[in-house]
Amino acid sequence: MRLKSLRLRLGLAAAALIALALVLAGIGLALIFDAVLEARTVDDLDRTAKQxxxxxxxxxxxxxxxxxEPTDPRYAAPYGGLYWQVEAGTKLLRSRSLWDKRLGGPVDTAASDDGSVxxxxxxxxxxxxxxxRSVALGSREGERRxxxxVAEDRRDFAGSRATFLRLLIPSLAALFLILTAAMALFVHRALEPFRALQAALRAVHAGERARLPLHFPDEVQPLVADLNRLLDAQERALVRxxxxxxxxxxxxxxPLAVLDALGRRIGGREPEMAAEIAEQARAMGGQVERALARARTVPPGDLRRRSCLVAPAIERLVVTMRRLPEGDSLVWEVSxxxxxxxxxxxxxxxxxxxNLLDNAHKWAHRRVRVGGHxxxxxxxxLIEDDGPGMSEAAIAGLGRGVRWDENRPGTGFGLAIARDxxxxxxxxxxxxxxxLGGLRAELTWTQSRMSGPKPASTGS
Incomplete structure (x- = not known):
């Protein structure tokens, strides 16, 4: 897939945004987990303090x-991670887990029955x-506070957090793959109108339909309408x-008929001038034929390209060529x-x-061969004959539209018209x-430019 692909760029952008969203979600979930874990720990510690x-x-x-005493075994193990301590002035009672240590820190004298963290x-x-927590014992006169x-080692949080992350990260990775696949499917579906438009354009290009259909979504419909207007304008321009x-x-x-008539009229008196007039009239006629041939063609930029099978058309042309003078005496090989x-x-x-077959008919001695790929x-x-052929200079002159076959009847512009x-x-x-020894004329084109009809018969 190319980097200019809209689907690729949308897919990459969606994957990046999904990844960013999941990373932020993972960070948020980790913070929420820490907050919930700490709140639950405080709640457990407060319950133990009340006990x-x-x-x-x-x-x-x-x-x-x-x-x-609290029954959790960690209170009994030295440095077990859970600790409790009761202070009564200078007197101290503590859990076995503190061993010979004590819980220091500031004394919150304002603490009431509500626990402070x-x-x-x-x-x-x-x-x-x-x-x-603060507890008062004894009567009012002899009250002692x-x-x-009750405390817990924060390092115990690390194990819970690690377990949580071991579950969270694979889950987010799996969610990333699922969301990315879903987004890829979404982008594929979202671009479906453009694939339909491409198929419709290929149908127009192949001549299977004259206009694009109008059943596209509202976002694509303006483009379809503009393309249809372009087709209308192109057709009008071609007609004009x-x-x-x-x-x-x-x-x-x-004017050409008049010139030809004048040339014949003065032929007896001024044969050179008459020949010159006739030659110029034929040249002008050839140029007119070339202009008409170019005007009849559909330019390569036309959206509505046509295509046709070659074999049936060549069959009809060969039948016509055989009816021309000396045409039936030639061997026509068509494959x-x-x-x-x-x-x-x-x-x-x-x-x-x-034009190519007519030229081969004029110059061939015995054989004309037509093939294709x-x-x-x-x-x-490919059209070949066994005639005298053409020199490289004569072939180069065809591009300039000169008349080269002056020894044969006709305008001599056939090959130039064919090239145009x-x-x-x-x-x-x-x-x-x-x-075969004569001229070889080869027409080549790219198959991907067209989507023509499927043949039903072969030429011979």
Whole structure:
């Protein structure tokens, strides 16, 4: 897929945005997880502090005692990660997990039964999250306040966070793949109108329809309407051009006939002048024929390109050539692929191939051979004869439209007209020496330019 592909660019942009959104979502979920984990930890610590507050009492010597300690085994393991401590003035009661350490930090004298959250330094260089509660024991006269602190090592959070991330990252990666595939499908579906438009344009290009259909979405419909207007304008311009060429040819016929008549009239008195007038009249007639031939062709830029099968048209032309003087005495060898299609209207093919076959008929001694090639990417039509052929200088002169076959009847512009029409339809026409000894005329074109009809019969 090319970098200029709209689908590729939309897909990459969508994938980048999905990845960015999932990364931000992952960061947000991690922060939410930390907040929820901390809130739950605080809630558990506060519940333990309340439990200890309900069990704490003072011994006769003034030391605090707890009737029933928390059951979590981490409170009993040295530096187990969970700690509790009860302070009664200078007297101290603590969990076994603190060993010989104590929970320091500021004393919140304003704390009430509602627990306050503290960050405290812990044993073994740990950072603790703690909940503090204050409990009053005894009567009003002999009331003593006890400070209860329950804490947990924040390093225990790391394991929970790592487990969460081990689950979160693959889940986000799988979600990325699913969303990217869904977006690719969405982009594919969103570009469906453009593929339909491309198919409709190919149908117009192949001559299967005259205009684009009007059932496209509202976003594409203005483009379709503009293309249809372009087709209308092009058709009107082509009609005007052909009409102008026809008017020009009709307007020149009378002056040319007059010149020809004058040449014959003065032929007895001024034979050289009469020959010159006749030659110029033929040259003008040839130029008119070339102009008309070019006007009849559909230019390569025309959206509505046609195509036609070559074999049936060549069959009809060969039948016509055999009816011409000396045509039946020639051997016509025709071997064409059944699926060979010419990238233009049949009339243009008849014009080009007719001029080439007429030239071969005039100059061939005994044989005219017609062949072709229909490849996957390119195609060709080959016409050869066993006549005298043409020199390289004469072949080069064809591009300038000079008359070269003055020893044969006709205007002598047939090959030049064939080249003009071929060039106008985007087909390349080359001349050279045939293996039969005479002229070799080869028409070549690209198959991808056209989508012609499928053949039903072959030529022979």
């Amino acid at each position: 200890i507050a309900g069990q704490v009492d003072l011994a006769p010597d003034g030391n605090p005692v707890v009737a029933r 503290l960050d405290l330094p812990g044993p073994d260089g740990a950072s603790l999250i703690a909940v503090q 006890l400070r209860i602190v 051009a052909r009409a102008s060429a026809a008017d020009m040819a009709h307007g020149l016929k009378t 064409l692929p059944a699926d060979l299609s010419y990238p233009s209207e049949e009339g243009e093919l008849m014009e080009v191939a007719g 229909a490849g996957r990417d390119d195609a060709s039509l 029409i071929a060039d106008a339809t985007g087909v390349e026409l080359n001349f050279g020496r045939s293996t």
